[in-house]
Amino acid sequence: MTKSVFVSIVGRTNAGKSSLLNAIIGEKIASVSDKPQTTRTRITGIKTIGDTQMVFMDTPGLHKPKNKLSNHMLNAAKSSVADMDAVIFVMDCTNRFVSDEENELLENICRSKSNVILVLNKIDLLQNKSDLISLITDFNLKYSPESIIPISVLDNDGVSIVEEEVMKLAKESPHFFPDEKFTDQPERVLAAEMIREKLLIALDKEVPHGIAVGIERMEERDDKDILDIDAVIYCERMSHKGIVIGKGGAMLKRIASAARNDLEDFFRIQVNLKCWVKVKEDWRNKEGLIKNFGLADEGV
Numbered sequence: 001m002t003k004s005v006f007v008s009i010v011g012r013t014n015a016g017k018s019s020l021l022n023a024i025i026g027e028k029i030a031s032v033s034d035k036p037q038t039t040r041t042r043i044t045g046i047k048t049i050g051d052t053q054m055v056f057m058d059t060p061g062l063h064k065p066k067n068k069l070s071n072h073m074l075n076a077a078k079s080s081v082a083d084m085d086a087v088i089f090v091m092d093c094t095n096r097f098v099s100d101e102e103n104e105l106l107e108n109i110c111r112s113k114s115n116v117i118l119v120l121n122k123i124d125l126l127q128n129k130s131d132l133i134s135l136i137t138d139f140n141l142k143y144s145p146e147s148i149i150p151i152s153v154l155d156n157d158g159v160s161i162v163e164e165e166v167m168k169l170a171k172e173s174p175h176f177f178p179d180e181k182f183t184d185q186p187e188r189v190l191a192a193e194m195i196r197e198k199l200l201i202a203l204d205k206e207v208p209h210g211i212a213v214g215i216e217r218m219e220e221r222d223d224k225d226i227l228d229i230d231a232v233i234y235c236e237r238m239s240h241k242g243i244v245i246g247k248g249g250a251m252l253k254r255i256a257s258a259a260r261n262d263l264e265d266f267f268r269i270q271v272n273l274k275c276w277v278k279v280k281e282d283w284r285n286k287e288g289l290i291k292n293f294g295l296a297d298e299g300v
Helices: 017-025 068-079 100-111 130-143 159-168 187-202 238-245 247-267 287-292
Strands: 003-011 043-049 052-058 086-092 115-121 147-150 212-220 226-235 270-279
Touching: 003 017, 003 159, 017 043, 017 052, 017 086, 017 115, 017 159, 052 159, 086 100, 086 159, 100 115, 100 130, 115 130, 115 159, 130 147, 147 159, 187 212, 187 226, 187 247, 226 238, 226 247, 238 247, 238 270, 247 270
Parallel strands: 003 052, 003 086, 086 115, 115 147, 226 270
Antiparallel strands: 043 052, 212 226
16 A cells, blocks of 8 residues: 655745755755745655655745746745645744734635644754743644644754654555656756756845746767756846856856756766856746746646
8 A cells, every 4th residue: 555645835935945845855956045035936856755655845935026926936835735635834933923924824724624734943043942832832822733843954853753744644545756756847947946046145135036047958978977058047137147257257157166066966977067147137027038937837
């Protein structure tokens, strides 16, 4: 008998949703940075243990939308909880303030009798551990989730408990993915996200939010164990293009070098990465470009 469980991971931006997904899966399939709204689309992670297959869906963080891309991201997060066996709601325990978006979604999914696992991340940053007790008590009274689990993804503390709670909710069912598979993301999408993550880490202020990455070519050579990847980095303004390239191309070289290291670790092959930078003005407000970049929410 095989079992499966489908789980959506939701929560505010920067709560640690993508880091949790990566920690559970054991592979880096979701971009991680300290910038808000790092995750732009729904990302599926798969983990099979024995006869049980867990399918996780990481979603964009809850936020107030400022452009058409933001609306797609918010819709992707809200619609992801429908028809799921469980919802992991990730919160930053160092921030007691519950936003309107968080409260609305939490109340809705708890009212719907969904299996809600409330994860309080970043316990390693709590100065006073007794604050955690009052936080758990407050959330239990207000939302009555299936369980509340304090964790630190950074220290890998409590991640296995989250996994165990999810496995308890698995039901008799066929496996929907091959047991060895850990994501349904195409390799080109994974490569683009690895490059975009390095851009997010390296760039400041508003520049990284106006960036998209497209993979123009991805081919393994016939005569050598080398993977050639041609990537185009799109930004919204000519001034941003100059920042991405940097003086004498220094910034772009630094970003490409960091991305190449991740790509080689992931694909386990030598990578020849070439990056170009192009301008697509105000692309985040243009539905056609949002769709072309694969960022349109299919449910909208």
